[in-house]
Amino acid sequence: MSEKLELLYLKEEEVIEAGVLDMKQCIDTIEEMFRLVGKGDYMMGGPNRNDHGLMLWFNKEEKFENIPKAGPDRRFMSLISYLGGEFDVVGNKWYGSNIENLNKGLPRSIHTFTLNDKDTGAPLSIMAGNLISSARTGAVPGVVSKHLARKNAKVVGAVGGGAINQSCVDAITTSVDTIEKVVLFDINVEKGKQIAEKLEKKINLKVEVVDNMDECISQSDIVTVATSGKVKPSINHSSIKPGALILLTGAADLSPETYKENRIVADLWSMHEKWLEDGLSHPEGISSILDWTMSGQLLEMVNNGDYDSGKIDDIGNIIAGDKEGRKSDDEVIICMTGGLPTEDVAWGYKVYQNALEKNLGTKLPLWDSSYLMK
Ligand SMILES: NC(=O)c1ccc[n+]([C@@H]2O[C@H](COP(=O)([O-])OP(=O)(O)OC[C@H]3O[C@@H](n4cnc5c(N)ncnc54)[C@H](O)[C@@H]3O)[C@@H](O)[C@H]2O)c1
Secondary structure (H helix, E strand, C coil): CCCCCCEEEEEHHHHHHHCCCCCHHHHHHHHHHHHHHCCCEEEECCCCCCCCCCCECHHHHHHHHCCCCCEEEEEEEEEEECCCCCCEEEEEEEEEEEEHHHHHHHCCEEEEEEEEEECCCCCEEEEEHHHHHHHHHHHHHHHHHHHCCCCCEEEEEEEEEHHHHHHHHHHHHHHHHCCCCCEEEECCCCHHHHHHHHHHHHHCEEEEEEECHHHHHHHCCEECCCCCCCCCCCHHHHHCCCCCCCEECCCCCHHHHHHHHHHEEEEEEEHHHHHHHHHHHCCCCCCHHHCCCCHHHHHHHHCCCCCCCHHHHHHHHHCCCCCCCCCCCCCEEECCCCCCHHHHHHHHHHHHHHHHHHHCEEEEEEECCHHCCC
């Protein structure tokens, strides 16, 4: 006779009560996750265990009217992984994204996150995933800044003021205590002003809004880029300050010399290489990955033989001490973070543990007794 099987359901308000917005705890958790990934104690999808996720690829034209067509930031994606160490659990972030959501009063993307027991596969928890995702995404530049920003970094430049970059700014200013101000450029300047007001209250630092990107980039020791939509930000090579750390969480246009003359670091380069494989097998070729991946341009250079990817270091290896960190105060470092499924598992699991401790959420039965086992 099989037992009742229950999982813990957490709605967004409960995820918040469980501390999802506690950036300090999130940064520590994500740093530990990178250490585990650096040691190899993880598994992501696919035979090479390094897949970002499985995506529904929309095309510009479809034979059937109801099939969704390609549009800016339009996709469905499932990110699966196992993470070892203190986590020792499996999880799946499943989301749909469509820029049109913003016109419907919805976030650009809508996420659910599931945790599963590694042995039985039984779901442990299903939770609202948006804040898990935005917090873990922001925490990554926070961790990277802690390890790779130049000493005494004073100015953070933010390109894009959406949910993700607000989280990135929160994390960077949490982990680098020398920051004195944030300079924000959003293509929608009015939105930028509103965001600046909200951010100032959160991070307790001045947030200056500028109406051109060069002004933002040229004075910044740390630059965080996370935009969405049709217009990719284009970063001038000559505007980059010596010693700057450029954090690409979203796609941007950089010149070939910016890639060639500076150091490149990734969250996990083998995951980006899988995007290249996917792009090459797509009917539209590599152009299919250029709009939405932060590494697309570099992958194209690698594919054309214009860049040796052997020079790229992974953050996990730097944190674990197997690769050198910043080499000089003047070194410009470009860091591309595509988002590891293990980040969601790490932070989702921590939030789940916090929820259990605080007795939050609703227990939902999957069955009272399994029909199949009767
Ligand atoms: N790497 C990761 O782990 C990861 C995870 C989640 C999201 N992302 C990426 O982060 C990006 C931002 O996501 P979001 O949810 O904050 O989006 P959003 O739509 O909520 O906000 C994007 C903001 O960027 C602004 N913007 C658009 N084009 C711009 C430009 N050229 N210059 C300056 N500002 C511009 C918009 O006005 C908007 O305020 C997306 O590309 C998304 O794919 C990355």
